[in-house]
Amino acid sequence: MDERAALAAIADRLPATGDDCAVVDGQVITTDMLHEATDFPAGTTRYTAGWRAVGASLSDVASMGAAATAAVAVYAAPEFDPEELSAFLDGAADVCEAADAEYVGGDLDGHDEFTVATTALGETDDPVLRSGATPGDAVCVTGTLGRSGAALRHFERDDVERGNELFRFEPRVAAGRALAEHATAMMDSSDGLARSLHQLAEASDCGMDVETPLPIDESVDAVADDGEDRLELGAFFGEDFELVCTLPEDRIDDARASVDAGLTHIGTVTEGGVTLDGEPLPDRGWTH
Known part of the structure; x- marks a missing residue:
């Protein structure tokens, strides 16, 4: 099985697993x-690794419209270098602070490859699920897309300073809380915009009609070979951790005013099919 098939099999046995988070x-x-x-x-620093690893879990909390409370991490490595461990803790603590949460520790383990397992907690009495979109809703996305793809290009070119900078994304916890008042469905874009649209459409039993221009980050322009490559990094690469949501058309202005990260209206929920500029949008993105 690939990752999506494995997740579906788990969900059949454990319905409480929910969407981006389990709700208990x-x-x-x-x-x-x-x-x-x-x-x-x-070239990824341990500070960036701590920020990014914990931030990935905080992004899941954001996608449920929850307030983040705390995070923990398992840090596994061939050896425990004190400077590297300290930098990792700094990154983990700083991303928690950015999300108004607390980093409260975790576990250490020896391993032949540097590996991090993170867990984040949040609170909400009314989580936003993936399954509430209805035809006529607007499709929106926070922030900009493609930063992680651009970061990888910089790492490949040995521009590690810029790569690390772009890799440290801000979890959209505040945006998720604001959007919870308006959104009918929501998830984060960790697997890429295209795959997120397909996942929302599948969960809500509907379609999505999206149009260009998409809010692709300006950092992509510095590394993309052409327009096709720019779209690849912005829509399919993934690992951007923005929020993709649906909401009633008449709530767009109120939602946009409440989201400091920015909110772009990119399309409309339809009866079926996922398209970009009227053409079928491939269901592909980040795969583990």
Whole structure:
């Protein structure tokens, strides 16, 4: 099975697993695992690794419209270098502070590859699920897309300073809380905009009609080879951790005014099919 098939099989046995987070008695909980070989390009600092790993779990909390409360992490490495460990803790603590949460520790383990497993907690009495979109709703996305794809290009070109800078995204917890008052469905874009649209459409049994221009980050322009490559990094690469949501058309202005990260109206919920500029949008993105 691929990752999506495995997740579907788990969901059949464990319905409480929910969407981006499990929901239990007014709390949301999520866990993630990142590996050096697949998630941290050469040149990624331990500070950035701590920020990004914990931030990924906080992004799941954001996507449920919850207030983030705390996060923990398992830090596994071949050896415990004191400077690297300290930098990791600084990054984890700083991203929690940015999300108004607290980093409260975790566990250490020896491992032949640097690996991080993180868990984040949040609180909400009314979580936003993926399954509430209805035809006629607007499709919106926070912030900009493509930063992680641009970061990888910088790492590949040995511009590690810029790569690390772009890799440190801000979890959209505040935006998620604001959007919870308006959104009918929501998730984060960790697997890429295109795949997120397909996942929302599947969960809500509907379609999505999206149009360009998409809010692609200006950092992509510095590394993209052409317009097709620009779209690839912005819509399919993934790992951007923005929020993709649906909401009634008449709530767009109120929602936009409440989201400091910015909110772009990119399309409309339809009866079926996922399209970009009228053409079928491939269901592909980040794959673990």
